[in-house]
Amino acid sequence: MPDDSANFETIVFLNGASAEPAPSAGAVKAFLAAHPQIEPDLCVIAVRKPSDADFLRSLLPQTPTRHFVATDFPQLETLLEIVAAKYRPTLAIFPPGLFGAEMAARSAARWRGTAVIGAASFERGEKISAQKSVYSQNLQAVFELTQAPFCLALAKEWLARREPPKVVPPLAAPESAASSAEEAFFSAPSENPPRLLAFELRERKKTSDLAEAKRLLIAGLGLEDKEGVALLSETAAALGCPWGVSRPVAMNAWADLDKLVGVSGAMTSPDWCLTVGVSGAAALLAGVESSRRLASVNTDPEAPIVARSDLAIVGEAKETLKELLLLLRQKNRPKS
């Protein structure tokens, strides 16, 4: 693979081999739209096979050059070897999520640069700085960056700020902008890099049903036990909608971890969301604040969630759910 690291100042990396490339591509586009001073000159896209480029093109940010790195056995080690050997940008932008965070941190280590995981913004003024949330989203911190390359893995909030992607079916004439980019295809070796002894691909259970949900119930610690969470899942079933949980509920194993909502889990933007026994800590709120309507059940009228709710029921969680379930069953009962 030719080394043309000198040519590219700002590079965007995307994982086109993931099950859902559109949200992260949309998040990167939203970030670039909000930072017009950043003009990436190259987009590097990992793909499973070269023909995937036909589908991906309409999702990609506009850059003068695109490199598609195809490997039928996508694993980070190989991609990192290629990226570290091939490129040496000043600024590298990675999408929100695990792929982005891992690539940013490990590329920065290889390039002896700086990584910022969860970057909300980037400024190149008198000083070069990046802003991100700290202390479980309770504070925003601005970090001065001195050691380039600067590797930014974007904050999850950019997923919620993304434009709905336009998917152009392969047969349709690609947009003029898409075809103006100079493109190159490389294939990555499918054997493991020397120091990687073993590798197993585990499909992560999608939490997308939460991220894409139009109506949502959230279980919090105020439900007190597994039975309380089971009552909420029954109510969700009667409403015909998915349900998620706060971190303590997942940590207590009252529900699967892939039900987690918030900065460490799914970011949602439903039409309406009902939280039950949830306090409204910033880390969870970040995952539901894009709801069009937010409702809550909590015994504490001072709980932060109450102030953020369009409708707040100050009451006992299980009792309220039992009442709601009764009403739903009456409503769903077939008319005789």
Ligand SMILES: Cc1cc2nc3c(=O)[nH]c(=O)nc-3n(C[C@H](O)[C@H](O)[C@H](O)COP(=O)(O)OP(=O)(O)OC[C@H]3O[C@@H](n4cnc5c(N)ncnc54)[C@H](O)[C@@H]3O)c2cc1C
């Ligand atoms: C780096 C980091 C990342 C994090 N990421 C996440 C994340 O992604 N998602 C997440 O959820 N958390 C996350 N957290 C944890 C987060 O800060 C909070 O601790 C958590 O969201 C609180 O969950 P909760 O509201 O269920 O519990 P609590 O804060 O304990 O609130 C329980 C609420 O239930 C009410 N209540 C109690 N009993 C009843 C009852 N019988 N009936 C009705 N109401 C009742 C109480 O008044 C209280 O308001 C993270 C923390 C850190 C440090």
